[in-house]
Amino acid sequence: xxxxxxxxxxxxxxxxxxxxxxxxxxxxxxxxxxxxxxxxxxxxxxxxxxxxxxxxxxxxxxxxxxxxxxxxxxxxxxxxxxxxxxxxxxxxxxxxxxxxxxxxxxxxxxxxxxxxxxxxxxxxxxxxxxxxxxx
Numbered sequence: 589x590x591x592x593x594x595x596x597x598x599x600x601x602x603x604x605x606x607x608x609x610x611x612x613x614x615x616x617x618x619x620x621x622x623x624x625x626x627x628x629x630x631x632x633x634x635x636x637x638x639x640x641x642x643x644x645x646x647x648x649x650x651x652x653x654x655x656x657x658x659x660x661x662x663x664x665x666x667x668x669x670x671x672x673x674x675x676x677x678x679x680x681x682x683x684x685x686x687x688x689x690x691x692x693x694x695x696x697x698x699x700x701x702x703x704x705x706x707x708x709x710x711x712x713x714x715x716x717x718x719x720x721x722x723x
Contacts, residue, residue, distance in 0.1 A: 596633040609623020618672035621662035648716040653708025680720040
């Protein structure tokens with residue numbers, strides 16, 4: 589894990605889910621997964637958008653890198669994970685959005701122009717959007 593990610597995680601936990609660094613505010617969750625290759629427990633801060641039915645959308649943007657973030661492979665291999673929302677830890681199941689992808693992706697781009705830049709930078713890589721549904 590990078591020092592930056594650890595700083596974000598520490599700030600998230602110290603402030604009940606609120607992160608001032610880079611203006612994240614209350615837009616993050618902490619995604620707990622199991623490494624697809626290592627089997628090690630992993631924690632990643634990710635931008636999340638709450639859904640009307642109690643779930644969360646997350647985008648595997650990796651800031652427009654040419655490959656998906658490691659947590660994406662972790663979710664593909666083991667979709668039953670947990671998240672921290674600030675006050676709570678919730679067990680969720682991850683599923684990739686295929687039907688309705690454009691609408692889900694638009695929720696990210698409408699919140700921050702950075703996501704449009706990530707898509708441009710990613711080139712031919714399709715940025716997955718994942719639904720985290722409470723179990």
